[in-house]
Amino acid sequence: xxxxxxxxxxxxxxxxxxxxxxxxxxxxxxxxxxxxxxxxxxxxxxxxxxxxxxxxxxxxxxxxxxxxxxxxxxxxxxxxxxxxxxxxxxxxxxxxxxxxxxxxxxxxxxxxxxxxxxxxxxxxxxxxxxxxxxxxxxxxxxxxxxxxxxxxxxxxxxxxxxxxxxxxxxxxxxxxx
Amino acid sequence: xxxxxxxxxxxxxxxxxxxxxxxxxxxxxxxxxxxxxxxxxxxxxxxxxxxxxxxxxxxxxxxxxxxxxxxxxxxxxxxxxxxxxxxxxxxxxxxxxxxxxxxxxxxxxxxxxxxxxxxxxxxxxxxxxxxxxxxxxxxxxxxxxxxxxxxxxxxxxxxxxxxxxxxxxxxxxxxxx
Numbered sequence: 001x002x003x004x005x006x007x008x009x010x011x012x013x014x015x016x017x018x019x020x021x022x023x024x025x026x027x028x029x030x031x032x033x034x035x036x037x038x039x040x041x042x043x044x045x046x047x048x049x050x051x052x053x054x055x056x057x058x059x060x061x062x063x064x065x066x067x068x069x070x071x072x073x074x075x076x077x078x079x080x081x082x083x084x085x086x087x088x089x090x091x092x093x094x095x096x097x098x099x100x101x102x103x104x105x106x107x108x109x110x111x112x113x114x115x116x117x118x119x120x121x122x123x124x125x126x127x128x129x130x131x132x133x134x135x136x137x138x139x140x141x142x143x144x145x146x147x148x149x150x151x152x153x154x155x156x157x158x159x160x161x162x163x164x165x166x167x168x169x170x171x172x173x174x175x176x177x
Numbered sequence: 178x179x180x181x182x183x184x185x186x187x188x189x190x191x192x193x194x195x196x197x198x199x200x201x202x203x204x205x206x207x208x209x210x211x212x213x214x215x216x217x218x219x220x221x222x223x224x225x226x227x228x229x230x231x232x233x234x235x236x237x238x239x240x241x242x243x244x245x246x247x248x249x250x251x252x253x254x255x256x257x258x259x260x261x262x263x264x265x266x267x268x269x270x271x272x273x274x275x276x277x278x279x280x281x282x283x284x285x286x287x288x289x290x291x292x293x294x295x296x297x298x299x300x301x302x303x304x305x306x307x308x309x310x311x312x313x314x315x316x317x318x319x320x321x322x323x324x325x326x327x328x329x330x331x332x333x334x335x336x337x338x339x340x341x342x343x344x345x346x347x348x349x350x351x352x353x354x
Binding site: 034044048058061062070074 | 209211221222224225235238239242243246247250251252
């Protein structure tokens, strides 16, 4: 059994960047690891789902199913999905048999908008995209995340190390075993 | 890297029984293994998909995605899905990076109907279920499967052993390594 690192946060808060950095770290230690990225998942197992509350829950249910099947087979599952509702993150935690590490990837929305490489916030504000988290759809910040990364003042390395330190401290991950 | 055992055949041809038997075998050898069963998948990652040709392809695409992510992480993926079209089984083979073992679970439709524990064939023949493989939806038998199990004359053990012998002979699976 392995563990799940669940990165939640606003669009452009830095989830994917941290996920990729974590992936490289665990790979360099010869550990089995997969990134489950929201954007990729919506092209594969969640094709056809939209962004209504119901569809977002169904998407997270599928992601949780996948994270569980991987982590119970010793593959570290790094999940990078907005997962805006507290209730859906609780559902994910309940569906996963392995240790579950909720990471709040925290950045003020102004910072996220500045980073907006794909111009999604702009489109949402112009009404070209409906149901965009942070603009016309809610984001409920975690109340008791295992780790909080403040990507507006931390480097990617600092954020990544916080998470690695946590899984080591909890005994979920041991090096050179 | 591990391998994928892809069991294809008519409803009630014996796919799930063989899958479960294979699962027990590999578990007893302390190997990581998962069964991806069509009926279970449709409750999880394929909820909402129907049985049109298009939806069946999308379902198999998701199953293949899952089988690939498991097998590339050393988990033996045993897939038990009708997968009625040759073209969709080819798609599955192309999507999987690991060795792909197509197993034709072969039983004449009369035998499958006799086994019809859930009464599905009866419902299909009475028109209560539409698009049921073998009744009003096609099944294209594999032309060159890696293994053929004739479940109408073989015991489950004989069928299972054929598959195990094949993966051993090909070097996909070695015991006591």
